[in-house]
Amino acid sequence: MSKPPLSVVVTRRLPEEVQSRMSELFNVTLREDDSPMSREELQAAMQTADVLVTTLTDRIDAPLIASAGSQLKLIANYGAGFDHIEVEEAHERGIMVSNTPGVVTEDTADMTMALILAVRRRIPEGLAVMQSSPEDWAGWSPNALLGGRIAGRKLGILGMGRIGQAVARRAKAFGMEVHYHNRRRLHPAIEEEHGATYWESLDQMVARMDVLSINCPHTPATFHLMNARRLKLMKEDAVIVNTSRGEVIDQAALARALKSGAIAGAGLDVYEGGASEFEELRTLENVVLLPHMGSATHEARVEMGQKVMLNIMTLDHGNRPPDLVIPSML
CATH class of the missing domain: 3.40.50.720 (NAD(P)-binding Rossmann-like Domain)
Structure with a gap:
């Protein structure tokens, strides 16, 4: 039977x-x-x-x-x-x-690069101008919506697993310098493939990057890995992007850093807590927020x-x- x-x-x-x-x-x-x-x-x-x-x-x-x-x-x-x-x-x-x-590896890596471009090139601000009243756009101007070039910039990847390596492939194609911090160092052949530089010290890597991409899972060891102290280590013109898990970043500390200008911007697809927990981030012009679309x-x-x-x-x-x-x- x-x-x-x-x-x-x-x-x-x-x-x-x-x-x-x-x-x-x-x-x-x-x-x-x-x-x-x-x-x-x-x-x-x-x-x-x-x-x-x-x-x-x-x-x-x-x-x-x-x-x-x-x-x-x-x-x-x-x-x-x-x-x-x-x-x-x-x-x-x-x-x-x-x-x-x-x-979800390739789709999440695509979204990571999309957020990097959106924040560095101020794409949502430009979109908002074009979708508002026609009179709000006065036409092209040499100084309007100036963003930052990503070619030649240092990208630090926190978590060099499947998704982190997929981000590295894309970043390399865009001409970025790839750096990473991982629980374990990758095989030299993988580092060579991605042109990636390993940093044993997360603090030292964070302090030198132009863009920091969070691609590690949320575990007890990674909870608030990017805390207030580490956020303060970032350069003032640096941006942080997170397509992994919101709990890896201390979200309240991130909001304070963005409001004070301690870091230049952030692109987030994941959040710590519910909608009320990131209400403050909605008001900031230097943040791009997405509704967890990485695998969408x-x-x-x-x-x-x-x-x-x-x-x-x-x-x-x-x-x-x-x-x-x-x-x-x-």
Whole structure:
């Protein structure tokens, strides 16, 4: 007798192609609207599902995991980041956690370069002028909206993993000098490929860069890695860009530095806390804010779904999911 299909609950509305294929493969409960599940809905799902498909808006903490039913085998995260899931608690209770690494690399690196260009060349300010009343633009002027060239500038990459290296490839093509700080130094051949200079001291690298790109994950070790002290080390004409996780930067300290002119600008696609937490940043002209668009391409979101389904199917066949997250990765 064949075993029944896995019971899968999806916490957010996913691309239609992904949902259709999931419906064919599993006994799936889909989210009809695009709102996040409440805590009560998450708890109910974890008490009945074999697999819970989560997104970064779902805070799966220790109490929720403790309340899960014995049938819950896998938390299959739709996304590469997993700092919103208590992985160690899940591991201790025999619940596996998987993610979708790799598929967002190129899109996130594209967005990083877009933010660097947007901040250095003041693109949003120019766009605002052209979208306002016609009389607000007096025509071309030699001194209007002067930005900064990026060719020849020093780019410091904090976190030289898949995405950091993809950013390095793009920056090199734009004529930037590539520097990086990483938990471990890369192989010399990789450094040579990217023309990248390694800095063992983050403080020393930060103090010398024209642009700093945050591309490391959020872990206990990287929380507020860019704190008030390190932000003060940056040059006054430097800019910082973050497409990774908001918690890596002390956001309150960043706002103070931007307001005081201690650093020239910032481009942010991720934030620490909710909307109220970055309200102050909205008022600053030297900041470009995006609504977490790093992986927002149709291709990436479909490929993320394919990764989720592969992890679930591998589990269903009695094997270890290929994208398993283990506590040692934290």
